[in-house]
Amino acid sequence: MYELLKKDGAAKRGRLSTVHGIIETPVFMNVGTAAAIKGAVATTDLREIGTQVELSNTYHLHVRPGDKVVKKIGGLHKFMAWDRPILTDSGGFQVFSLAGLRKIKEEGVYFNSHIDGRKIFMGPEESMQIQSNLASTIAMAFDECPSSVADREYIEKSVDRTTRWLIRCKAEMERLNRLPDTLNPQQMLFGINQGGVYEDIRIRHAKEIAALDLDGYAVGGLAVGESHEEMYRILEAVVPYLPQDKPAYLMGVGTPENILEAVDRGIDFFDCVYPSRNGRHGHVYTNHGKLNLFNAKYELDTCPIEENCQCPACRNYSRAYIRHLLKAKEMLGMRLCVLHNLYFYNQMMGEIRAAIEAGRYKEYKKEKIAGMRRSGADDL
Numbered sequence: 001m002y003e004l005l006k007k008d009g010a011a012k013r014g015r016l017s018t019v020h021g022i023i024e025t026p027v028f029m030n031v032g033t034a035a036a037i038k039g040a041v042a043t044t045d046l047r048e049i050g051t052q053v054e055l056s057n058t059y060h061l062h063v064r065p066g067d068k069v070v071k072k073i074g075g076l077h078k079f080m081a082w083d084r085p086i087l088t089d090s091g092g093f094q095v096f097s098l099a100g101l102r103k104i105k106e107e108g109v110y111f112n113s114h115i116d117g118r119k120i121f122m123g124p125e126e127s128m129q130i131q132s133n134l135a136s137t138i139a140m141a142f143d144e145c146p147s148s149v150a151d152r153e154y155i156e157k158s159v160d161r162t163t164r165w166l167i168r169c170k171a172e173m174e175r176l177n178r179l180p181d182t183l184n185p186q187q188m189l190f191g192i193n194q195g196g197v198y199e200d201i202r203i204r205h206a207k208e209i210a211a212l213d214l215d216g217y218a219v220g221g222l223a224v225g226e227s228h229e230e231m232y233r234i235l236e237a238v239v240p241y242l243p244q245d246k247p248a249y250l251m252g253v254g255t256p257e258n259i260l261e262a263v264d265r266g267i268d269f270f271d272c273v274y275p276s277r278n279g280r281h282g283h284v285y286t287n288h289g290k291l292n293l294f295n296a297k298y299e300l301d302t303c304p305i306e307e308n309c310q311c312p313a314c315r316n317y318s319r320a321y322i323r324h325l326l327k328a329k330e331m332l333g334m335r336l337c338v339l340h341n342l343y344f345y346n347q348m349m350g351e352i353r354a355a356i357e358a359g360r361y362k363e364y365k366k367e368k369i370a371g372m373r374r375s376g377a378d379d380l
């Protein structure tokens with residue numbers, strides 16, 4: 001059940017109640033691709049850095065260790081020792097971006113595993129079955145992610161197929177949720193809006209999927225090469241056509257600034273690999289912009305990554321020490337950077353929620369972005 005607590009302009013402050021607890025929105029979901037946050041971060045760490053939702057990838061877990069293995073163990077929550085909400089993606093994005101040689105048919109997609117090349121078929125029913133085996137809190141519908149350079153004609157056909165697939169996903173999820181051996185019979189389903197950079201196709205599709213009364217709605221197929229301005233334009237066009245009394249999720253986005261702008265356009269769920277990926281490369285976020293801890297200027301710097309940051313890295317360690325760890329390729333270096341970055345994102349979402357509640361979201365956004373653009377950041 002989603003409750004819209006407050007609106008400030010288009011910005012939404014919401015609360016989604018799930019079988020695994022409450023999600024306060026806007027929220028940033030922390031990406032744990034193969035049931036682990038890359039950078040040696042465990043679920044015990046996630047509790048300490050303010051993570052509300054962990055996101056795992058259906059495709060990766062289907063290929064390895066196999067969703068049937070996870071089901072036998074009792075589901076993803078038990079497997080990774082995490083009792084709070086988990087969202088699983090549908091596998092669609094990975095099938096379209098990662099897998100070799102694929103063939104798209106009405107029934108689904110035939111492709112080869114990127115691990116061992118074996119042939120796999122995935123369609124709406126298979127994706128729902130896998131996500132039901134994983135027993136995540138929220139499952140994502142299986143959609144096609146057309147190439148960012150696909151033409152209008154192709155996008156139109158693809159979006160129509162995505163709608164037909166969504167109807168099949170919903171029917172299959174309802175069937176699975178009624179089976180006696182389903183681990184999470186209260187699994188939720190979010191639909192995904194597609195349509196490339198064509199506003200009219202996006203809006204038509206949004207209306208079609210809004211009519212299906214799902215638990216939430218995502219905007220997919222953005223942040224795939226278009227400019228930030230183009231992404232914001234699409235959000236302004238399409239978000240008003242998604243149900244206001246349901247969560248709105250912008251998939252795979254993005255930088256802190258992208259998130260601040262998207263919240264201002266009505267989005268309240270996010271996920272992105274940036275904080276963990278950048279952390280693994282020694283690039284850390286601060287309120288004064290990003291730093292590259294490999295830089296020589298941090299050799300003798302005894303300050304934490306960010307003054308007053310309460311993350312496990314900043315409470316204990318200096319930039320000089322973390323720089324040394326990174327240069328020595330000690331795993332602890334990247335782990336500390338990833339913990340700091342995820343904490344930074346999670347903290348920012350808390351600030352966003354407070355600013356919306358106080359009715360000062362636009363001022364907050366302006367101040368936060370100006371701070372992060374201030375000189376003093378490293379050129380990255």
Ligand SMILES: [Zn+2]
Nearest residue numbers: 309311314340
């Ligand atoms: Zn920190």
